[in-house]
Amino acid sequence: MAGNFWQSSHYQQWLLDKQDLARERQADLKVMSEDEYEKCMIFFANFIQALGEQSKVRQQVIATATVYFKRFYARNSLKCIDPWLMAPTCIFLASKVEEFGLISNSRLITTCQTVVKNKFSHAYPQEYPYRSNNVLECEFYLLEMMDCCLVVFHPYRPLVQYVSDISSTDDSILPLAWRIVNDSLRTDVCLLYPPYLIALSALHIACVIQQKDLKQWFAELSVDMDKILEITRQILHLYDLWKNYDEKKEIAAVLHNMPRPKTSPSPPPQSSSQDNQQQQQ
Numbered sequence: 001m002a003g004n005f006w007q008s009s010h011y012q013q014w015l016l017d018k019q020d021l022a023r024e025r026q027a028d029l030k031v032m033s034e035d036e037y038e039k040c041m042i043f044f045a046n047f048i049q050a051l052g053e054q055s056k057v058r059q060q061v062i063a064t065a066t067v068y069f070k071r072f073y074a075r076n077s078l079k080c081i082d083p084w085l086m087a088p089t090c091i092f093l094a095s096k097v098e099e100f101g102l103i104s105n106s107r108l109i110t111t112c113q114t115v116v117k118n119k120f121s122h123a124y125p126q127e128y129p130y131r132s133n134n135v136l137e138c139e140f141y142l143l144e145m146m147d148c149c150l151v152v153f154h155p156y157r158p159l160v161q162y163v164s165d166i167s168s169t170d171d172s173i174l175p176l177a178w179r180i181v182n183d184s185l186r187t188d189v190c191l192l193y194p195p196y197l198i199a200l201s202a203l204h205i206a207c208v209i210q211q212k213d214l215k216q217w218f219a220e221l222s223v224d225m226d227k228i229l230e231i232t233r234q235i236l237h238l239y240d241l242w243k244n245y246d247e248k249k250e251i252a253a254v255l256h257n258m259p260r261p262k263t264s265p266s267p268p269p270q271s272s273s274q275d276n277q278q279q280q281q
Contacts, residue, residue: 005153005194005195005196008151008153009147009149009151010149010151010152010153011153011194013147013149014071014146014149014191015191015192015193015194016074016191016192017192018188018192020074021074021188021191021192024074024075024076025037027077027079027259028077028078028079028258028259031257031258031259032254032257032258032259035241036254036257036258038241039241039245039247039250039251039254040078040083040254040255040258041070041073041186042186042238042241042247043123043247043251043254043255044069044083044086044087045066045069045070045185045186046186046247047084047087047115047120048062048065048066048069048087048090048091049062049066050115050119050120051087051088051091051111051112051115052065052091054111054114054115055091055095055103055107055108055111057091057094057095057100057103058098058100059156059182060098060154060156061091061094061095061098061100062091062094063152063154063156063182063185064094064097064098064152064154065087065090065091065093065094065095066090066185066190067152067185067190067191068090068093068094068142068146068152069083069086069087069090070185070188070190070191071145071146071191072086072090072142072145072146073086074191075145076145077259078258078259078261079258079259079260079261080261081138081141081261082130082261083258083261084116084124084128084129084130085130085134085135085138086138086142088108088109088111088112088130088135089135089138089139089142090142091103091108092105092108092135092139093139093142093143093150097150097151097152105132105135105136106132108132108135109128109130109131109132109135112128112130113127113128116128122248122251122252123251123252123255124255153194153195154181154195155181155184155195155196155198155199155202156178156181156199158195158196158199158200159174159177159178159181159199159202159203160174162199162200162203163177163203166214166217172210173203173206173207173210173212176206176209176210177199177202177203177205177206178202180202180205180206180235181198181199181202183235183238183239184198184201184202184231184234184235184238186238187234187235187237187238188234189201189231189234189235193227193231197223197224197227197228197231198231200218200221200223200228201228201229201231201232201235202235204218204228204232205232205235205236
């Protein structure tokens, strides 16, 4: 396991750029608008959060699961594997990677059935269709797609360090900034930027909300403020979208427009280089 972010697979393989994301999403955006795609990703991040809370896992497990989910669909269409199956699979894998402990398959499926019935019936009125064997099969495809790059660095630790650096006695800003980091998982910033920049952006927003003047502190940092402001804009865009978005009323129509996946997992399409290798064999 890489203890240094700059030597990790997260930095070396899983910091993408906007052009990559736009290119990979072209197929989905032919049948959904960009606005609908964003709402779809927000919805399933909320679903992962609800599954994690019902399973009583730590927030770090939920955050890692959300990043896994976003990584998979950054490289694959929504029709490749049903997000309703991918979400619990990501929780299942993240709970092991984050050393929370193995969640039993039967308990996970029972949790999914309960959460869907009690909290998401407005989006999925039918009975939850997947079983333990589907999660295990889906986990294999998830691991293969991520090339077993499972270590995820999150903004939480640098955020705590920054707040401590600002003031060793007043940490009132930490809870708000922490919630903003959680909200950032509903955007693409975890795929695009290092976690320390996301932490600084959350801190920047929290300072504005609480009217704390940290201009001098930010000025003394050796960081790219343009990137911090870009992350800030993406998070604020999320809040703007939330203002006018009634999920319970709108999500059924959004999911109806989503590319229809097969009921059981189908393997992600192989790259052309893999196809060529197989043809040569």
